[in-house]
Amino acid sequence: MRIAYFDCFSGASGDMILGALMDAGLSVERLREELAKLHLSHYEVNVEKVIKKGIGGSQAVITLDDHHDDHHGHHHHHHRNLHDIEEIIGTSSLDDAVKQKSLKIFRRLAEAEAKVHQTTIDLIHFHEVGAMDAIIDVVGGVSGLAALDIERVYCSPLHVGTGTVKCAHGILPVPAPATAELIKGKPFYSTGVAGELLTPTGAAILTTISSGFGPMPAMTMEQIGYGAGTSEPDIPNLLRIMIGEAGDELRGFEKEQIAVLETNIDDMNPQMYDYLIGKMLEMGALDVFLSAVQMKKNRPGTLVTVTCQPHLIERFADFLLRETTTIGLRWRVENRLKARRTIREVQTQYGPIKCKVAEINNGITNISPEYEDCKRVTLEKKISLKEVMDAAKAAALAVSA
Numbered sequence: 001m002r003i004a005y006f007d008c009f010s011g012a013s014g015d016m017i018l019g020a021l022m023d024a025g026l027s028v029e030r031l032r033e034e035l036a037k038l039h040l041s042h043y044e045v046n047v048e049k050v051i052k053k054g055i056g057g058s059q060a061v062i063t064l065d066d067h068h069d070d071h072h073g074h075h076h077h078h079h080r081n082l083h084d085i086e087e088i089i090g091t092s093s094l095d096d097a098v099k100q101k102s103l104k105i106f107r108r109l110a111e112a113e114a115k116v117h118q119t120t121i122d123l124i125h126f127h128e129v130g131a132m133d134a135i136i137d138v139v140g141g142v143s144g145l146a147a148l149d150i151e152r153v154y155c156s157p158l159h160v161g162t163g164t165v166k167c168a169h170g171i172l173p174v175p176a177p178a179t180a181e182l183i184k185g186k187p188f189y190s191t192g193v194a195g196e197l198l199t200p201t202g203a204a205i206l207t208t209i210s211s212g213f214g215p216m217p218a219m220t221m222e223q224i225g226y227g228a229g230t231s232e233p234d235i236p237n238l239l240r241i242m243i244g245e246a247g248d249e250l251r252g253f254e255k256e257q258i259a260v261l262e263t264n265i266d267d268m269n270p271q272m273y274d275y276l277i278g279k280m281l282e283m284g285a286l287d288v289f290l291s292a293v294q295m296k297k298n299r300p301g302t303l304v305t306v307t308c309q310p311h312l313i314e315r316f317a318d319f320l321l322r323e324t325t326t327i328g329l330r331w332r333v334e335n336r337l338k339a340r341r342t343i344r345e346v347q348t349q350y351g352p353i354k355c356k357v358a359e360i361n362n363g364i365t366n367i368s369p370e371y372e373d374c375k376r377v378t379l380e381k382k383i384s385l386k387e388v389m390d391a392a393k394a395a396a397l398a399v400s401a
Helices: 014-023 028-036 082-090 096-117 131-149 179-180 200-210 272-282 310-323 372-381 385-400
Strands: 002-008 043-050 055-064 152-157 166-167 170-173 210-213 219-228 238-246 252-264 287-294 299-307 330-348 349-362 362-369
Touching: 014 028, 014 055, 014 131, 014 219, 014 238, 028 043, 028 131, 043 131, 043 219, 055 131, 082 096, 082 131, 082 200, 082 349, 096 131, 096 179, 096 200, 131 200, 131 252, 179 200, 200 210, 252 287, 252 310, 272 287, 272 310, 299 310, 310 330, 330 385, 349 372, 349 385, 362 372, 372 385
Parallel strands: 002 152, 055 219, 152 210, 210 252
Antiparallel strands: 002 238, 043 055, 166 170, 219 238, 252 299, 252 330, 287 299, 330 349, 349 362
16 A cells, blocks of 8 residues: 655645655646646646755745745735635546545635634635635645555644744734644644744645654655745755555554543433434534443443544534533544445345445455445335345445455
8 A cells, every 4th residue: 555654844835745746756747737627727836946954855836827926824815715615626627536635625724714713614715725826735735646646644743833923814823823723633743943834724734634643654665755845944844755655554454543532421311312412423423422330429320422533622522511411521532443444335136225345455344234225125125124234245245256
């Protein structure tokens, strides 16, 4: 499995990600081909070789036709809202996987901006989201990874810098408020280097595409690239990418970080759990489950456990504190390994049924027919539910053989 590791020793920005990919082998011609699928005009993309504190790298240069370079910080002149971005990407001829990942990045960036400005994503024009260079950075980065056949991305802890940064809203602390929202639940640090090292666009891209943050995973390295930023901090302003074949311990698995929230409750009407579980799953929880526990003074209680993406910790903490009788909770971030999962629709003698198929090293480890599909067929055909599920499993195995 081909993987990439971003070493963010000097932070990251959208143009640094593009530069790193081109320095590692992505041709500017291929990048232009992918960006042309957006059907946008009035811009040019080039690459320049530069030296930063004695280390060579590649700098992505995006030039707009109004005769100014749109710098990859916060000083953007072209504003669009999220709906505009979704329409541009949605109607493009990009591959579906590139579309979906790019849209996810923009939605996370939009949510962060809206949270900072205490409004909704529908009512705000985003200085970072709307700029032409942000569109190029996001779509170029996602399509560039695909062009280099990178199946999974990992990332170091994020170096954010320190001090202040001048934005459209004035002088703000580092990390900028939107950046701080985006890196919730992710490891980051500052060594006292002055200035903004991690931009909102860089944070949105890396926290969305990365399967895990931490030390470099085991790999046989094949390519190294350095992407240069425009500022000149006290350290080389470069983002390093290392690309290669994953070590044995990562083969066949998907690795990610998830948040776990827990709270003990002994004084709430148990009928409420039906609503609470359903609502949290609607809100984006990965899982919600209840465990019986013995609490103080031997009172029987319930341990409520919620797992979610780390950037959603605050959302679920707020919900639990508002909607249950608890007055406190615990949370932590854990590593998770999981088999690759795909949803496949298979044809059976009873009609089409969706199945969740789990694979490790291209070998099927489990097939789980979708319950609602099987229930529907059972009621329509008036046959055994077990018979329908067995037929779906057999069909999925036959297709995968």
